[in-house]
Amino acid sequence: MNAQPVRCQQLRHVYQMDGGQLIALDTIDLTLTPGSSNAIIGPSGSGKSTLVALLAGLQRPTSGRVYLGEEEISRLPETALLRIRAEQVGVAMQNPSRNLLPYADAVDNIRFAQRGPRSYRRQTQLPNPEQLLDELGLAPLAGIPVDRLSGGERQRIALAVAAANRPGVLIADEPTSQLDAANRDRVVELLRHISTHLAATVIAVTHDPLVAVGLDRTIQLHEGRITEDTAA
Ligand SMILES: Nc1ncnc2c1ncn2[C@@H]1O[C@H](COP(=O)(O)OP(=O)(O)OP(=O)(O)O)[C@@H](O)[C@H]1O
Numbered sequence: 126m127n128a129q130p131v132r133c134q135q136l137r138h139v140y141q142m143d144g145g146q147l148i149a150l151d152t153i154d155l156t157l158t159p160g161s162s163n164a165i166i167g168p169s170g171s172g173k174s175t176l177v178a179l180l181a182g183l184q185r186p187t188s189g190r191v192y193l194g195e196e197e198i199s200r201l202p203e204t205a206l207l208r209i210r211a212e213q214v215g216v217a218m219q220n221p222s223r224n225l226l227p228y229a230d231a232v233d234n235i236r237f238a239q240r241g242p243r244s245y246r247r248q249t250q251l252p253n254p255e256q257l258l259d260e261l262g263l264a265p266l267a268g269i270p271v272d273r274l275s276g277g278e279r280q281r282i283a284l285a286v287a288a289a290n291r292p293g294v295l296i297a298d299e300p301t302s303q304l305d306a307a308n309r310d311r312v313v314e315l316l317r318h319i320s321t322h323l324a325a326t327v328i329a330v331t332h333d334p335l336v337a338v339g340l341d342r343t344i345q346l347h348e349g350r351i352t353e354d355t356a357a
Pocket residue numbers: 140141142147148149167168169170171172173174175176
C-alpha cells in the first residue's frame with residue numbers, strides 16, 4: 126500500500142448529550158502529505174482523539190468531509206468503510222496491551238492482525254511478519270511472548286502490529302504516554318521509520334512536545350480548532 130494523503134474539509138463533530146450538545150471539533154481543514162509523520166497535540170478535551178477517529182473512519186463526522194487518498198470515506202457505506210479501514214488504516218490504541226495478544230510473540234500477533242475481517246478477500250499481498258519486523262529493526266524481539274517484553278518494547282511491537290497490513294495511514298494514540306525518555310525516543314524514531322520506509326502517513330496523538338518535535342509536522346488543537354500548524 127502506498128502512502129495515502131489524508132484530507133479533511135470543514136470537519137465538525139458534535140456529541141449529543143443529555144443536557145445538550147458538545148462541539149468537539151469545529152471547522153477543521155487539513156491536508157496531510159503522503160508518507161509524512163504528524164503529531165496532533167493539545168490539552169485534554171481539545172478534540173485530538175475525536176479528530177483521529179474521524180480521519181481513520183472509526184467515527185463519522187457530524188458534517189464535513191474526510192478523504193483517504195481520493196476516496197471520501199465520510200460518505201462510504203459501512204461495508205466499504207470496513208474494507209478501507211482494514212486495508213488502509215492501522216491503529217495503535219493508547220495502551221499497547223490492548224493491541225496485542227499477551228501470550229503470543231510478535232510474529233503471531235502480526236499474523237493475527239493480518240487475518241482481517243472474514244467478509245471479503247483482500248486483493249493486496251501482505252508482508253511476511255519476520256520480514257516486516259526486520260524492516261522495522263525489531264527482529265531481535267520477534268520470538269518473545271509480548272507479556273515478557275518491557276513497556277517500551279511492547280509499544281514498538283504494537284506499532285509493528287498496526288503496520289501489519291502495510292496501511293497507507295497509521296494512527297498512534299498517545300504512543301509514548303507510559304514511557305521514559307529513552308523509550309520515547311525509540312518510539313519516535315520508529316514512527317518516523319514507518320512513515321519513510323513503509324510509506325505510511327503517520328498521525329500520532331500526543332501530550333508530549335518532545336514527541337511532536339521529532340515528527341515532520343505538529344498540529345495543535347484547542348477547544349476543537351487548529352490553533353497552530355508547524356512543519357519541523
Ligand atoms: N462519546 C462522547 N460523548 C460525549 N462527549 C464526548 C465523547 N467523546 C469525547 N467527548 C468530549 O469531546 C471533547 C473532545 O474529546 P476528545 O477525547 O476528542 O479530546 P482529547 O483532546 O483527545 O482529550 P484527551 O487528551 O483527554 O484524550 C471533550 O470535551 C470530551 O469530553
